[in-house]
Amino acid sequence: MAAPGTAIAAYSESFEFAGESLAKKLTILETAGIRGTRSHPAERTRDGTYAVRGTIFFHCSKGLLDLLLPRILGGGSSPTYTLTETLPSFDVLIDRVASRFVYGTCKVNRAVFKARASGLLELALDIIGETETPSATVFPAIVPPTDAPYIWQDCVVTLNAAARVVTEFELAVDNHVRARFSNSPTATDVYPTDRTIGLKCTVPFTGDDVDLYGPNTGGAAAATLAFTCGAHSLTFSLPQVQFADNSPIVAGKGEIFLALEGTAKKLGSTSELVVTNN
Helix, strand or coil: EEECCCCHHHHCCCCCEEEEEEEEEEEEEEECCCCCCCCCCHHHHHEEEEEEEEEEECCHHHHHHHHHHHHHHHECCCEEEEEEECCCCCCEEEEEECCCEEEEEEEEEEEEEEECCCCCCCCEEEEEEEEEEEEEECCCCCCCCCCCCCCCEEEEEEEEEECCCCCCCEEEEECEEEEHHHHCCCCCCEEEECEEEEEEEEEEECCCCCCCCHHHHHHCEEEEEEECCCCEEEEEEEEEEECCCCCCCCCCCCCEEEEEEECCCCCCEHHHHHHHEC
């Protein structure tokens, strides 16, 4: 990734990724009128606009998140990253062996952090951009971060002022990005329209966690997810999460779980999410 318009040779950020689907999708326009035949003539078609969108999958570490968090949240620098009203644009260069592809003027539409027992901390980054440019230029000699990844065992989850046993979680930052098309075959602007932050947690439904059902009765609960890996730490802080009631059920002979699904809200002057990456 790099600032918009950066030449391939000047790229300075490299990422290890687990997979990606960032791609151009072209629309072909045709008249499709009544013509006395069921055949469709090629002469009555034109290339329309094309959209650039897709997801890149990562396994999180401190070095990788220092590069990605400002693009997800909008602002901040190591160690504290904060939400802003605007989002930075960037270009994405992907080496697909036979050719390199540059996706220009991109923004993060949605970022989903998730992990479950015995797994890595994963990040799915949904990106919307303006243009795609194939290139034969040699990929620059840059090295991705090589620090150790965060895993679920590194995490302590605090909900409603108490540490909890949690089997899995998902934190989604949705910037509701849209692409605007005018008299151009490509998007002429990519812009955020809203922001919602959701948190899902699955906890065993025991006497220790019964207070998590119906917390909105007495006001929404604060939440933190704190990872520690050696000398590094990562903390997601949400001052208030409104969990809609979702009753625990007995699905069989196994353990009973409570599926929490809530939305983070700003509390006074405190933003709905602050991320500290030390």
